[in-house]
Each structure stands twice: as structure tokens, then as C-alpha cells.
Amino acid sequence: MRLDKYLADCGLGSRSQVKGLLKQKRVTVNGQTETSPKRVIDESQTKVALDGEPLVYEKYLYYLLNKPKGVVSATEDKRFKTVLDLLDERARQKEVFPVGRLDIDTHGLLLLTNNGQLAHAMLSPKKHVAKIYLAQVSGLMDDSDSAYFAKGIELEDFTCQPAHLEILERDEAEQCSLVKITISEGKFHQIKRMVKACGKEVVDLxxxxxxxxxxxxxxxxxxxxxxxxxxxxxxxxxxVEL
Structure with a gap:
């Protein structure tokens, strides 16, 4: 790997910016000052330091975000703020992206990384990766709904894989429920559509x-x-390689 790419990947700036650091003789390679951005190094073996401080090379970055409502799960959008806008400059330099998506009005856990192999593995239908959600529902969900989820709800365009519905709370006075839902797929608006198929409505997810x-x-x-x-x-x- 070229030294300027290594330095950029370490979060020290763009290719042009790190060339400035090299010209200023602030970078050492195996203890010797290096000024050439074209110097080829072994990122796993070569010792590189900036101002005497050793650098740690990271090929992949992983961010855990508590996504808020009103933000889209994308790297860019012309209308709304994206999850990438919430992260630091290092994330943008390394071109991280969300693993899967959460609807704009859904909040909670979202993983962002630049490891494409990991993202593919976690989103592959063959892996059956479980995703757990907490849903506030307008309407009283009951055991018949749990059985419907377990069977696999048939929607207009596809049949959902069997899912687990756990009823945590039921408020008959307010006619609402708090439920925990576990699915192993993630089609568009899937949980909201599954709950709607039961005659209820998700009000928070x-x-x-x-x-x-x-x-x-x-x-x-x-x-x-x-x-x-x-x-x-x-x-x-x-x-996969991490």
C-alpha cells in the first residue's frame, strides 16, 4: 500500500492533506523520516508514526448508532438528513454505510461499516439473522396474533417467514399494546404491515x-x-474478514 493512502486511511486527511504532513517531515517509517507519498509499505508489518506517535491502521470501521426518527438510512439524500450526517469525519473519509435500513420514523440500533462482506453476510436471507423490535401498537394484540405471526403472515406481495410476537403489555382502557417482535428478514415496512394484517397499527417502532x-x-x-x-x-x- 502507498504511504499516502495508508495515512489517509488512518484518518489524517485526504491524499493531498497527508502529502503536506510528509513534506513537513512529520512522518516516520520504521523510525526513519519519510517524505515520499509513493513509498510502498506493508500495513500489517511496517511501523508508521506521526510526530513520534505510532499509527494504528484500520481497514474496516464499525459504528453502532442509536438512529433517531426523521433521519434516513442512506449515505446521501436531497431532502432529509442521513445517518451518515450524524457520524464523525472519519466515518465519511472511510465511506461507511448502513447495514440494512430503518424506516425514517423508526428508531434504534443501526450498524454502519465499510466492510461490504460483513454487510452482505448480515443481510443475506440464507443467514436468517434475527432482528428484534419493540413496538407500541394501537389495538389489543392477543394469542391469535402471536399464532398468526408464527405461521407466516401472507401479505399482498409476499409471504412473511415465521416470526415471533411476544406480548409485553395490554392496556384495555387505552386499547393499546406493547409487543416485542423477532423477524429474520426485513422487507419494506414489514413489521408495520404484519401488525396491520392483524387489524392493528404500529405507532412507534x-x-x-x-x-x-x-x-x-x-x-x-x-x-x-x-x-x-x-x-x-x-x-x-x-x-468474513473483520
Whole structure:
């Protein structure tokens, strides 16, 4: 890998910006000052430092975001703020993207990364990656709805795979329910459509988990953090380079 690309990938700026650092003789390679951006290095073996501080190369980045409502799960949009707008400059430099999507009015866990292989594996229908949601519903859901979910609800354009509906609360006075729904697919507006097929309506939807990743209760809506080492290790089940 060229040294200027390595430095850019470490979050030190664009290719042109890191060339300035090299000209200023602030970069060392294996302890020796290096000024050429064309220097080829082995990112896994070569020791590179800026102003004496060792650099750690990261090929892939992973962000855990508590997506708020009103933000679209995209990298760019002409009308609305995107989830990428909520992250730091490092995320934009490394061109991270959301793994799957949440509707604009759905909030909760969203993983963003630049690891395309991981994204493909987590979204593959063959993997049956479980996604758990908390839904506030207008209407009283009951055991017959749970059975309907378990059977596989038939919608106009496709039949849903069997899903799990757990009824957490029922308020007969307010005619509303709080339920937890687990699905292994993620078609457009799927949960809202499944609940509607039961004659009820989702009024609030939050994603709690996706595969081994859980929503961090310390993150306020719109806040993010990088994945912790144990969370990255949990993603090893997908059998791709991390």
C-alpha cells in the first residue's frame, strides 16, 4: 500500500492533506523520516508514526448508532438528513454505510461499516439473522396474533417467514399494546404491515438488536460509538474478514 493512502486511511486527511504532513517531515517509517507519498509499505508489518506517535491502521470501521426518527438510512439524500450526517469525519473519509435500513420514523440500533462482506453476510436471507423490535401498537394484540405471526403472515406481495410476537403489555382502557417482535428478514415496512394484517397499527417502532449486536442503553437517540472489541469478536460468526 502507498504511504499516502495508508495515512489517509488512518484518518489524517485526504491524499493531498497527508502529502503536506510528509513534506513537513512529520512522518516516520520504521523510525526513519519519510517524505515520499509513493513509498510502498506493508500495513500489517511496517511501523508508521506521526510526530513520534505510532499509527494504528484500520481497514474496516464499525459504528453502532442509536438512529433517531426523521433521519434516513442512506449515505446521501436531497431532502432529509442521513445517518451518515450524524457520524464523525472519519466515518465519511472511510465511506461507511448502513447495514440494512430503518424506516425514517423508526428508531434504534443501526450498524454502519465499510466492510461490504460483513454487510452482505448480515443481510443475506440464507443467514436468517434475527432482528428484534419493540413496538407500541394501537389495538389489543392477543394469542391469535402471536399464532398468526408464527405461521407466516401472507401479505399482498409476499409471504412473511415465521416470526415471533411476544406480548409485553395490554392496556384495555387505552386499547393499546406493547409487543416485542423477532423477524429474520426485513422487507419494506414489514413489521408495520404484519401488525396491520392483524387489524392493528404500529405507532412507534424501535430496533433493539440485529444478530449479536444489542442497542446500547447509554446511547441517546442520535448518538453513536465505535464497536467494542467483544462486539467485533461476536461478528466473527459471519465468517468474513473483520
Amino acid at each position: 424501535q430496533r433493539l438488536s440485529m444478530g449479536p449486536l444489542q442497542l446500547d442503553g447509554q446511547l441517546q437517540r442520535g448518538e453513536f460509538r465505535r464497536l467494542m472489541p467483544e462486539e467485533r469478536e461476536a461478528l466473527e460468526i459471519f465468517g
